[in-house]
Amino acid sequence: MRRPFKRVEYSSDADALVITLSDEKPEYGEDVGENIIIHYAKDGKPVEIEILDASELIISSMEAITVKAREKAS
Numbered sequence: 360m361r362r363p364f365k366r367v368e369y370s371s372d373a374d375a376l377v378i379t380l381s382d383e384k385p386e387y388g389e390d391v392g393e394n395i396i397i398h399y400a401k402d403g404k405p406v407e408i409e410i411l412d413a414s415e416l417i418i419s420s421m422e423a424i425t426v427k428a429r430e431k432a433s
Contacts, residue, residue: 360427363380364378364379364380365379365380365381365382366378366379367379369413372412374411374412374413374414375409375410375411376409376410376412376413376416377407377408377409377410378407378408378409378410379406379407380406380407380408381400381404381405381406381407383400383402383404383406384406385398385399385400385406385407386398386399386400386401386408387399388409391398392412394410394411394412394415394416395409395410395411396408396409396411397409
């Protein structure tokens with residue numbers, strides 16, 4: 360099975376989650392949403408996704424999933 364990413368690293372000090380998609384060096388980054396930055400190689404290929412305040416995103420995502428599961432179960 361092919362993995363869609365190379366590495367996933369979490370820094371509890373910075374509360375940042377970094378998902379590495381490629382071994383290519385990032386040349387620039389763009390904000391694509393609240394606290395989400397996509398880093399691109401020189402050719403425009405995405406090579407890294409950085410999520411700031413990651414614990415907040417995970418908690419809110421889990422809350423939304425729980426609500427959906429409860430709605431479906433009702």
